[in-house]
Amino acid sequence: GQQLNQSPQSMFIQEGEDVSMNCTSSSIFNTWLWYKQDPGEGPVLLIALYKAGELTSNGRLTAQFGITRKDSFLNISASIPSDVGIYFCAGQSTDSWGKLQFGAGTQVVVTP
Amino acid sequence: GAVVSQHPSWVICKSGTSVKIECRSLDFQATTMFWYRQFPKQSLMLMATSNEGSKATYEQGVEKDKFLINHASLTLSTLTVTSAHPEDSSFYICSARGRGRLNQPQHFGDGTRLSIL
Numbered sequence: 150g151q152q153l154n155q156s157p158q159s160m161f162i163q164e165g166e167d168v169s170m171n172c173t174s175s176s177i178f179n180t181w182l183w184y185k186q187d188p189g190e191g192p193v194l195l196i197a198l199y200k201a202g203e204l205t206s207n208g209r210l211t212a213q214f215g216i217t218r219k220d221s222f223l224n225i226s227a228s229i230p231s232d233v234g235i236y237f238c239a240g241q242s243t244d245s246w247g248k249l250q251f252g253a254g255t256q257v258v259v260t261p
Numbered sequence: 262g263a264v265v266s267q268h269p270s271w272v273i274c275k276s277g278t279s280v281k282i283e284c285r286s287l288d289f290q291a292t293t294m295f296w297y298r299q300f301p302k303q304s305l306m307l308m309a310t311s312n313e314g315s316k317a318t319y320e321q322g323v324e325k326d327k328f329l330i331n332h333a334s335l336t337l338s339t340l341t342v343t344s345a346h347p348e349d350s351s352f353y354i355c356s357a358r359g360r361g362r363l364n365q366p367q368h369f370g371d372g373t374r375l376s377i378l
Contacts, residue, residue, distance in 0.1 A: 191265075
């Protein structure tokens with residue numbers, strides 16, 4: 150099956166710093182998605198990427214769909230305390246009902 | 262944006278009890294719903310996929326007789342954990358996808374924390 154690796158596992162940063170995380174896959178995906186999950190809640194969609202090479206921004210967030218379709222990265226610029234949480238990448242194939250495969254998550258901790 | 266409501270948010274019950282969790286799409290018709298399980302400090306693991314009016318498709322290793330899924334309408338799917346035991350304690354999350362392309366984003370509920378004593 151497909152293997153999806155997300156790194157880093159965790160990040161401790163100071164407020165104002167930029168954050169970068171990425172996911173790589175052993176196989177290609179047709180869609181890459183980035184979600185954020187706060188404790189005790191479900192994941193919230195941050196950015197969806199549909200084309201290889203696509204670069205998309207959502208406020209301070211920027212994500213790219215790798216040209217090989219096997220990787221994606223997410224950047225958060227000028228971090229603020231509310232950026233704390235777990236960020237998950239997810240790859241989606243258009244077969245098998247469009248199921249998602251999630252990365253292991255990146256825990257982000259922002260200190261003042 | 263699309264809203265998915267999950268109920269209850271938290272349930273504690275005795276071993277051997279059956280527990281039903283509801284997942285509703287509030288402002289769109291969800292032709293496909295997904296059920297996930299998440300253990301502490303781990304990622305989401307897909308349990309099953311349900312399409313309205315069809316039997317659910319379960320992932321390998323998930324017991325279909327243990328985790329009963331009913332997708333009775335375009336806005337409601339239920340997951341029933343039958344004869345629950347302590348090892349079934351987990352965070353269960355549903356997601357829903359509307360009509361159209363398969364690569365439409367899934368929208369997630371807020372999860373149900375299940376604790377079996």
